[in-house]
Amino acid sequence: MKENQPLTDAFLRLVRIMDELREQCPWDKKQTIQTLRTLTIEELYELADAVSEEDWDGIREELGDLLLHILFYARIGKEKQKFTLQQVIEGISQKLIHRHPHIYGEVKVKDEEEVKQNWEKLKLKEGKTSVLSGVPTALPAVVKATRLQEKARQVGFEWDRKEQVWDKVKEEMQELQVAVENENQEETENELGDVMFSLINYARFLQLDAESALDKTNKKFIRRFTDMEQHARAAGKDLTDMSLEEMDAIWNAIKKQTNGH
Secondary structure, rough: OOHHHHHHHHHHHHHHHHHHHHHHHHHHHOOHHHHHHHHHHHHHHHHHHHHOOOHHHHHHHHHHHHHHHHHHHHHHHHHOOOOOOHHHHHHHHHHHHOHHHHHHOOOOOOOOOHHHHHHHHHHHHHHOOOOOOOOOOOOOOOHHHHEEEEEEHHOOOOOOOOHHHHHHHHHHHHHHHHHHHHOHHHHHHHHHHHHHHHHHHHHOOOOHHHHHHHHHHHHHHHHHHHHHHHHHHOOOOOOOOOHHHHHHHHHHHHHHOOOOO
């Protein structure tokens, strides 16, 4: 117990600070679960950015911000007589023990895939109506597509080889091209979604995270574009006054200097 005392003291100090802010700070007193929602999402994205950059100081700081939000929701839950912080902690502890029978029970598993499959089976036994029901509706589309595919995989709804997935990508791209040629906007949108969904699936088979890959490309675009703006200013020009060919020449020069990265 003594080894954990500093951690216990630090946690209880934060709980006490949260209580004091809720009772004494005009801003904290006004917050509701609805006003906190957007702020929590923002904090989560800040954590995601820090993780992407492997910024450990940033990760530590953002985890603290998220922990504060968790305590804030728990405090409001207590005020509304809906639940307490203790119930939150006990609830997740019980869930983890129940869903890890290979650790806390007699179940044997050979690898992480069986762990995931058992997890989904247990969730269905707990009353979930679908293996997809645990995917939040508000997730960003790329992340959501990945999670849906991973969930479906746990019940065997999955291709066997990456070559099959690539064939599906090519099939969907052909259907998109037909929709474009038909000038059918609604059909084109549907087919574009199918192409993106199949590419995300292909990324999984390559053991790549589509969200991370796209995020890196976004950052690369930002870096190259801002470099292009700087090159133009150094030459006494403005991008709005340049032709696409001139901008493309600068872009390719920047790309060559960075070896395509």
